[in-house]
Amino acid sequence: MIFIEWPDTDAYFNLAAEEYIFQQLDKNQDYALLWQNRNAVIVGKHQNTIEEINQDFVEEHDIQVVRRQSGGGAVYHDLGNLNYTFIINTQTSLYDFKELSLPIVHALQRLGAQVEFTGRNDLVLDGKKISGAAQMIKQGRLLHHGTLLFHSNLEMLGKVLVAKPAKIESKGIKSVRSRVTNMRDYVPDISIDQFKSTFVQTLAEEHDITRYELSAADRAAISALAAEKYSTWDWNYGQSPEYDVKKEYRFDGGGLSIYLKVNKGVIQSVRIFGDYFGAGEISDVEERLQSVTIREDAVKAALSGLEINDYIHGLDLDTLAHFIAV
Ligand SMILES: Nc1ncnc2c1ncn2[C@@H]1O[C@H](COP(=O)(O)OC(=O)CCCC[C@@H]2CCSS2)[C@@H](O)[C@H]1O
Structure with a gap:
């Protein structure tokens, strides 16, 4: 088994690194990876991103939002969280969630954290979640990863994983919110560094472990994958399943209701209702939004040149674009 850790904390780079190691490094080998993201939310492959996060909070706190390749729900990462990944050949290894988490459980128990596995594939301490895991199987190989x-x-974790109260209907996979805790609250001296070495020792009891350092060529390929996929709005937001959303906006002088149907990040239909309309026909605004990507800059561009205040008294373009897109 090959063990790889790397110092980068950029979530775009790190999710790209996982995919790169899975796809490009020697497929006859099994891998164990340890890595950390600075503030980020990682959503499951089949999730509707805006349904899972507080977008304003994300922007205010400079939190990266990244879609991963495995299914399941949305989790929050920062430097107090460590991620592990196993990449294994499913013909030769077990791919049961519980079996796969055993080296993690044993290493944590050795450090005094009495964690247990639950039927939901979580690890808990004192009944509270300290780890969530997800899997992806591709071409006879398995990627199993967890937090x-x-x-x-x-506090950040709790705030960022709450969407604004918009009424959204979608077939997106919903996260299963749990009570969470930090292992530090139960084992005050437990550290990530200590865990890393105990984990490698635990693995070495069952496998021959070889360390591998990502080369300059690996890093260049990973950065390219991060640039073309994991850092893009298209992947992180646009890949969401189709959804319908009703948004309500109150402002001085009125209120606004907007109904949107969005598929792959593109507005399919839009209806705007309110009681404060001006001289302009609101259908002009609706028509301009047809087939527009639901991103603030794209919405702004589509509506540019329209004097929004003529259509909706008391509202300007920036406010409307932010409201529609976020
Ligand atoms: N970091 C972290 N660790 C454990 N639990 C968390 C975390 N962040 C949030 N949560 C809780 O889990 C639920 C979502 O649970 P749910 O079961 O819906 O989703 C998961 O667990 C997915 C785990 C994915 C692991 C990958 C490994 C490397 S990249 S991400 C959320 O609403 C919170 O209550």
């Missing part, structure tokens, strides 16, 4: 909460900011 480990050592000392994350749970």
Whole structure:
């Protein structure tokens, strides 16, 4: 088994690194990876991103939002959280969630954290979640990865994983919200560094472990994959399943209701209702929004040149674009 860790904390780079190691490194080998993201939300492959996160909070706190290749729900990462990944050949290894998490469980128990596996594929401590895991199977190989909460900011975690109260209907996979805790609250001296070495020792009891350092060529390919996929709005937001959303906006002088149907990040239909309309026909605004990507800059561009205040008294373009897109 090959063990790889790397120092980068950029979530775009790190999700790209996982995919690169899975797709490009020697497929006859099994891998164990440890890596950390600075503030980020990682959503499941089949999730509707805006349904899972507080977009304003994300922007205010400079949190990266990245879609991953495995299914399941949305989780928050920061430097108090450690991620592990196993990439294995499913013909030769077990791919049961519980079996796969055993080296993690054993290493944590050795450090005094009495974690347990639950039927939901979570690890819990004192009944509270400290780890969530997800899997992807491709071409006979399995990627199993999970989080480990050592000392994350749970206030941020709680705030960022709450969508604004918009009424959304979609077939997107919903996250299963749990009570979470940090292992540090139960084992005050537990550290990520200590865990890393105990984990490698635990693995070495069952496998021959070889360390591998990502080369300059690996890093260049990973950066390219991050640039073309994991850092793009198209992948992180646009890949969401079709959804319908009703948005309500109150402002001085009135209120606005907007109904949107969005597929692959593109507005399919839009209806705007309110009681404060001006001289302009609101259908002009609706028509301009047809087939527009639901991003703030794209919405702004589509509506540019329209004097929004003529259509909706008291509203300007920036406010409307932000409201529609976020
Ligand atoms: N970092 C972290 N660790 C454990 N649990 C978390 C975390 N962040 C949020 N949560 C809780 O889990 C639920 C979502 O649970 P749910 O079961 O819906 O989703 C998961 O667990 C997915 C785990 C994906 C792991 C990957 C590994 C590398 S990249 S991400 C969320 O609403 C919170 O209550």
